[in-house]
Amino acid sequence: MGTETSFPLQRQHTLNALHQAVDGQSNACCAPLSGFGMFGWILEGPADAGNAMQGDLRYGLAYLGHMIDQGFETAFAVVQASQPPLVCLKTWEPGEAEPPWPAQTWSLIHRHGQEHGHGL
Numbered sequence: 001m002g003t004e005t006s007f008p009l010q011r012q013h014t015l016n017a018l019h020q021a022v023d024g025q026s027n028a029c030c031a032p033l034s035g036f037g038m039f040g041w042i043l044e045g046p047a048d049a050g051n052a053m054q055g056d057l058r059y060g061l062a063y064l065g066h067m068i069d070q071g072f073e074t075a076f077a078v079v080q081a082s083q084p085p086l087v088c089l090k091t092w093e094p095g096e097a098e099p100p101w102p103a104q105t106w107s108l109i110h111r112h113g114q115e116h117g118h119g120l
Contacts, residue, residue, distance in 0.1 A: 011068045014112040015061050021078050021108050022057055022085040030060025030076075033090035033099055060087055067091040068112055073098065080107035 005013070022028035055063070060076070067074050072091040075098070079086040090099055101109070 010113055011065065014068060014074065014110065015065055017110045018060060018064060018076055018087070019057070021076070021110065022087060024057075025084055026057045028057040028060065028085040028087055030055055030057065030063065030087040030089055032063065033088055033102070060089060063089055064112070073112065075109060075111040077101055077104075077106040077109040080105040 018030075064074055064076065071094065073094055073096075074089070074091045076090070077088045079088070088102065088104070090101075092098055
């Protein structure tokens with residue numbers, strides 16, 4: 001047996017990491033980095049949120065799972081000390097440069113396919 005983890009296990013590891021990062025709080029606010037690519041999500045949140053498409057933990061899990069299934073690179077980060085937890089989700093095409101994170105203080109960044117995320 002090789003040391004590589006199977007795709008389904010890597011996918012589930014990333015989804016579990018998001019669930020654990022917000023301590024299972026279903027009211028966590030998850031939003032894509034650029035506000036794009038969120039089919040079926042509703043616009044909500046304060047006007048100063050940049051009118052980003054946003055959703056709760058269930059939507060964040062669905063978004064990451066879908067983008068992983070589509071072959072995108074994915075990552076998420078949690079804004080330090082945010083309550084409810086604020087999570088930034090990002091995806092990018094394989095082979096492209098990873099988009100930069102917004103200027104925030106992050107308590108955790110997790111990239112799909114890596115064994116462990118890291119706190120900042």
